[in-house]
Amino acid sequence: MGARETTERDESLVRLRALAEEQAALRRVATLVAANPDPSQVFARVCAEVGAVLGVNSTNLTRFEDDGTQNVLAGWSAHGAPVFPVGPGVPLEGDAAVAKVSRSGRTERVDDYADLSGELPERIRAAGIASAVAAPITVAGRLWGAIVASSELPNSLPAGTEERIASFAELVADALASADAREQLAASRARIVEAGDAERRRLERNLHDGAQQRLVSVALILSEVEAKLDSEPEPALRLLESARGELALALDELRELARGIHPAILSDHGLGAALEALVARAPVPVEVTALPRRRLPESIEAAVYYVAAEALTNVAKHANASGATVGVTLADGCARVKVRDDGAGGAELGNGFGLRGLADRVEALGGRLVVESPRGGGTTLSGEIPLG
């Protein structure tokens, strides 16, 4: 075996080992990501793994901010090597690798920082960096930030460095997306619990201030009647009349409250009848444009009903509208509800507990709720729920 063959075999062994190490590093990061850690843990780990795998002097992970700057969130350096400092408010202009990524959304490189002008290249040079490759981190289609691998020597980062960093950037994106999803889920859970508690408080208050007070009054009136029955029959009779009046009011209030908890007509007679009843009670004229001919699963009927009920409540309360339409259609395996009014507009999902709570209800069924409400242009609330 010649010396040349030996060298070639050694080289391919080295390449193979490097590839295996890279795969192992990716696997370690993937395992970490799967354990749903705080993203900052992933950032630090990725910087270290990328640095070790590529054999570079330093690495950074940075987030692009809306104000056109970057926030350097994590950094790693080989022992003693210089590194770009971590922190916010770092400029992104000029032809530094990371600045180019922020504009192109693709991997970029700078093989020699010596001739680049501008504040960022200057700060990079000051950190002892002579060349760098940067790869974008894209979360849910949006350019989020970048991973940068840097060397203290110019022209020292081989071709292919881009792709190798990009594999790690994808894992970071996964970690960020899943952290974001967890955050949204936790927020929606908290809102659902809060909405439940608020509803219980409202019910207790309504019962206490309404029917309960009326029944207390009836009990007191009856005890007076009892006392007067023999000696003062005329006033006793008048008291009985007022007791009957109080009872009628208590009944009305209980009926109204029960309907607010869950409209019996919805479970007994379905969405069509419930919506017709809802529309009949609405304070502005409401036209029903379409209704499903068949019963839908209970949870979907309830969600559609509450979308319509909340929308019509808002129409009455805020919209200053002269009329509205409600339509429920079934198509493409979805139930769609649309409530439109000709009022003032300006409604948003975020600006009312009612609408946010409704969106949570619809999203819990795998659907979505959209509000279109230009100022002065009326409001359209559209819900779409898969029939599953």
Added chain:
Amino acid sequence: MHESVARAAPGVSGGLHVSRGTGSRIWPRGFPRDNVAMSITVLVVDDHAGFRRCARSVLEGQGYEVVGEAVDAASALTCARKLRPQLALVDVYLPDGDGFEVAARLAALEDAPTVVLISSHDRSELEPLMPGSAARGFVPKHELSREAIEALF
């Protein structure tokens, strides 16, 4: 025996009096007992107008003199200072405070009224909270009557 004890301390003079028929119960200062013509003055503190109306009617029908009505904790104190009622019926849940707190503040007034807490909640919910409070006792709103109030003394 109880009868004779009661007769031995008639009228409305100061100090505590043992009430008729219940030797262990005590009349608050200033409460007339045997003299029905001199009715007990009452302040009703409750934020529900319907209840205040009924309570006034029931109490007046049973010989009390309702001298005032207050809708919340703040006006309860103002009314008590001004009207000096002998008895204050105070709802446990007031829009601006808690009946127990109002009872304590009323009790600290000069010429303090005796406080009886009232509520549409039932006895089992509120009676455990009575010991240590400045209130004489608790009467559920729907049971409000002279008999129920006197049973506390």
